Amino acid sequence: LYVPPSYKRKGPWEFLKDRTLRLVIPCLFYSMIIAPFNIWWVKHTTDPKATMGQAFAEWFAPGWPTKYVLPTGPPWFIWMLWCFNVAYVIIKVMADSAIGKKLLQAVGKACRKGDDAAASLPQQGDDKKEAGGSAAKPAAPGSVEYTTKQWLVGGAVLTFVLFALMFATRVLDMLAFNLRPAVFVSQGPFVAFMPDYFVVYVVAFALGIYSGPASWNVLARMPSGYAAWWLSISGIWWVLGGWIPNILLLRQMSLQFGMGAFMGSWMLRTFVEQSFCVVWSAGLLVLFREAFNIQPKWLGRQIINGAYGAYIIHPPIIILFARAVMGLDALAPSAVINAAVISLPVVVCAWTVAAAVRAIPGFDRVL
Structure with missing residues (x-):
């Protein structure tokens, strides 16, 4: 939805630079830092001797680029979105080139032949214009609800x-x-x-x-x-x-x-x-x-601005609260109840951490 106006405002290279900053950097950070950290934390639940260094070493052991590192976990969708943005830039640059413009003009001319033939026929309502003056002006395209x-x-x-x-x-x-x-x-x-x-x-x-x-x-x-x-x-x-x-x-x-x-x-x-x-x-x-089609106040703006960061950092927060309720069989005897118990604190904590990270100078450019 925001890609065309952003591309038009920034141009192809500035647009791609901005998308790379906001999409690729979080993918790298999650895939190379958060993912092995999560592995260590999960292992440490049942094996207190597991070390963070060991988890990172195992994660990168096969070496780059033979190991599947990027993307992994939630950022795989962000990585795919970046790939789509790159494809959009390539298509737009090609379409705006001299050859691309000629090709689009030829296609448009071929498509208009049928429209011109239809336009030459008498249109419904033309007789009303002649008899009773000007007809009602049609609504602008895109301004009327679909039936x-x-x-x-x-x-x-x-x-x-x-x-x-x-x-x-x-x-x-x-x-x-x-x-x-x-x-x-x-x-x-x-x-x-x-x-x-x-x-x-x-x-x-x-x-x-x-x-x-x-x-x-x-x-x-x-x-x-x-x-x-x-x-x-x-x-x-x-x-x-x-x-x-x-x-x-x-x-x-x-x-x-x-x-x-x-x-x-x-x-x-x-x-x-x-x-x-x-x-x-x-x-x-x-x-x-x-x-919700209203201008958000301060809290609403913080929730909206922190959504992207919360999406990136929520997995370790889930592990944090999941470990906190482990062993509490009386309160959480099943996985479903476990999830219900930790859902609200996970959401609140994830957004709070995201807001704190965005408060660091420069980080709001990425998150």
């Missing part, structure tokens, strides 16, 4: 595209590469992603680029008043179409690797994932637009 029908059709098309791309990738991975769905592929220090989800991220990034006010203005044009409906429907659908079949049919379907039942289970799961994603995301976007 419910338009959103339903658009959502259905988007769901089908995401489903088709993802399932085709999963079938190709299984048949050609003997690779199970939802598995990370790691090659060297810079390649780590789930191929079946990668295609979805590409589509989502492209949609984000064209969803701002300068283009389709999707966020402002989504129909109002449907947030509760969309969230409720998608939640029920996830339980009925995703959770219950996954629990009941796991042994019969998911373990049949390479078989028709396995393919069928992942076809269902892929459709549920993408349909849920589209409807749930729309509900959240409308909910936040209608409920």
